[in-house]
Amino acid sequence: MTNTIATLADIARPASCARLVIKVGSALLVGPDGQPRREWLASLVQEIAEATARGQQVIVVSSGAIALGAARLGLAKGGRGSLADAQAAAAVGQIGLGGLWAELLAEHGLTGAQLLLTLDDLEDRRRYLNASATLGRLLEAGAVPVVNENDSVATQEIRFGDNDRLAARVAQAGRADAVLLLSDIDGLYDRNPKDPAATMVPVVRGVSADIHAMADGGSASGLGSGGMTSKLQAAEIAERAGIALAIINGTYTAPIGRALGSGTGDGGIGTLFLPRRRDGARKAWLGGRLKxxxxxxxxxxxxxxxxxxxxxxxxxxxxxxxxxxxxxxxxxxxxxxxxxxxxxxxxxxxxxxxxxxxxxxxxxxxxxxxxxxxxxxxxxxxxx
CATH class of the missing domain: 2.30.130.10 (PUA domain)
Incomplete structure (x- = not known):
């Protein structure tokens, strides 16, 4: 970990961010009809390929299995009507989701690798180290790990419940320098973004009670399971491990370039959470524990x-x-x-x-x- 990230643009620079985690939510990846937003995803994969070409290693944390599976099975409420529905939808949708990522990555000569994790996999120290070793070896071999929560076996008691916090924990396990959370707004606002007086917060140096008070816990799309509150919790996990985290707007075509400026200049559109400290590996794991x-x-x-x-x-x-x-x-x-x-x-x-x-x-x-x-x-x- 280089830990030299001071601006959003630094996340696109291999010298300051050698290893990056990109989290993609269901509402961005799956349309209201339950079908993949293939053109948008292709633009994101293009950006992932550009990142690897300039020397960065990328881990993807991808939602979407439940939404895709629910459409295939005809389940109500996007597959979230019950735990049984969610588990069944995930089992069906994960095949399509993994295949979609593998296909689009292959068009750029990249190998996709699927890794399904439960909360217990990252809360138990030995299993956490196993996951860390797997991620490291895949990246060394030139693959792009695509991680998702293993919703087909996870119960309410042993779930992350959102992929924002999963992304922060994966960043810990994968020894990443930064996490990009793709959202449906430009970043964190000081009040409800619908308020005309709302102002985006460009940089956060430590998630405090005042920062939490700005968050809206809802997921506007109805497809996802997280909101701004889960993103702030992810930022807290990351900042104690010396990992930068950014919230950017993923609704645009080629969203990373729009937000980061492809590593040119010091500008950017989003909220950057700077790391507060870098705990040792064991203490970072302990500080990120959720259960x-x-x-x-x-x-x-x-x-x-x-x-x-x-x-x-x-x-x-x-x-x-x-x-x-x-x-x-x-x-x-x-x-x-x-x-x-x-x-x-x-x-x-x-x-x-x-x-x-x-x-x-x-x-x-x-x-x-x-x-x-x-x-x-x-x-x-x-x-x-």
């Missing part, structure tokens, strides 16, 4: 200690919620209720409840065995 098993609330003293790089001790825990065992991911919240960190618990939920607020000297008596040094060790924790 948390519990919550540990802490007092002001513990919150201050965490922010200074200390481990979380039982003495500072004020409340425990959720059902988790040792090694599960939990969220740590400060006295104001806001999330401070994510980490891997050293005790299960019942043990945490038994020792919270107590000194280390009391824990052996309470638990019946010598206590571990921390409830969440600093080496297994990432600050948010």
């Amino acid at each position: 948390l098993k519990g919550v540990l609330n802490v007092d002001a003293g513990a919150a201050k200690a965490l922010l200074s790089g200390r481990s979380l001790l039982a003495k500072g825990v004020t409340a425990v919620s959720g059902e988790f065992t040792r090694g599960d991911a939990v969220e740590v919240r400060g006295p104001d209720g806001f999330a401070l960190a994510k980490g891997l618990a050293e005790y299960d939920a019942a043990e945490c409840a038994a020792i919270m607020g107590r000194h280390t000297d009391d824990q052996e008596y309470l638990l019946g065995y010598a206590p571990r040094s921390a409830v969440v060790h600093r080496n297994q924790m990432v600050l948010l």
Whole structure:
């Protein structure tokens, strides 16, 4: 990762962005009739071919399987009427989607590769590393990985639910420099874009509560599952891993060139989220985890200690919620209720409840065995 991206135009430059993830949503790829928007997609593939020709490696995260399959099966509500409908539509649509990408990429001498992932594939450390290795090898071999959520087997409990966050996690696993989220508007606006006074935000340096307040959580098309809220969540995942993320308008023919200027000049049309920091590989994976098993609330003293790089001790825990065992991911919240960190618990939920607020000297008596040094060790924790 080069981590020298300062403008949208930098994303089109191999020197600053050697590896790029491009996310394409259902509403862009599939028309209202349930058929692929082939001419538009061909223009995007042309841009992908141009990127590879100038020395960039590209990973595609593509929605569209459910929408395509629903049209083929004649399912109502775009295949999203029920979980069973979505799973069936995905099973049918994924064949067509993969074939379409492979065909269009082949016209430019590029080899497409299909990779279907579930949330668990990227939440489990070993499977995450396997996915990372596969992506790396495909790119080294000159292929263009086309990734989608494996909706035919994922349930509501183990789904990303949107490909924006999947794209950010794939960027982590694929060691990408940047993510392009193709949307139906030019970028993030400071209020509802329908408001005549709305202004687009060109650069965001850290997703804050004020930035989240600008988001509209809906998906206007009815085909997709994400909105601006999911894009901001994706930006949070990316920015902690040292990855730039941009929201650009994908509704135009050749949308990347329009937004980035093909790497010429420093202008651009879109919103660029600059990385805040570059966590180590394990902490970046942990910080991007979406499935948390519990919550540990802490007092002001513990919150201050965490922010200074200390481990979380039982003495500072004020409340425990959720059902988790040792090694599960939990969220740590400060006295104001806001999330401070994510980490891997050293005790299960019942043990945490038994020792919270107590000194280390009391824990052996309470638990019946010598206590571990921390409830969440600093080496297994990432600050948010």
